[in-house]
Amino acid sequence: MQPAPQKTPIGVAILGVLTILSGLALLGVGGLFVVAAFVVGVGVPYGGIAGALIGVIGAVFLLFGIIAIAAGVGLIRLRSWAWWLAMIVAVITLLGSLPFVGAFWFLTAFELLIVVYLVIVKKHFGRRAGM
Secondary structure: OOOOOOOOOHHHHHHHHHHHHHHHHHHHHHHHHHHHHHHHHOOOOHHHHHHHHHHHHHHHHHHHHHHHHHHHHHHHHHOHHHHHHHHHHHHHHHHHHHHHHHOOHHHHHHHHHHHHHHHOOOHHOOOOOOO
């Protein structure tokens, strides 16, 4: 007999939604960087190098956005791996967003909120009975 599935606490559900929203914001920022890379690469002398660098930064933001969305879904489903993945992505994104805090302050604030909230709800992601 399998144990009954655990109900997701409201705080963890909110954290999952915030993590998904953070991932969507990262996708948006990454998309802006990719578009900027194209514009710089086409319209500026020596823009190819600058455009490539901006494009790589954009690709990293896009990758972290996809990972954050996956982590948010995992958090809502109370997967223990999702807590660790969300924490890693949130800390790296928080540190990475600091140079852009003027333009993307909402991303920095979101990531700080997520890191703090992840610490608060950690107890819900321990080993469950029957595992």
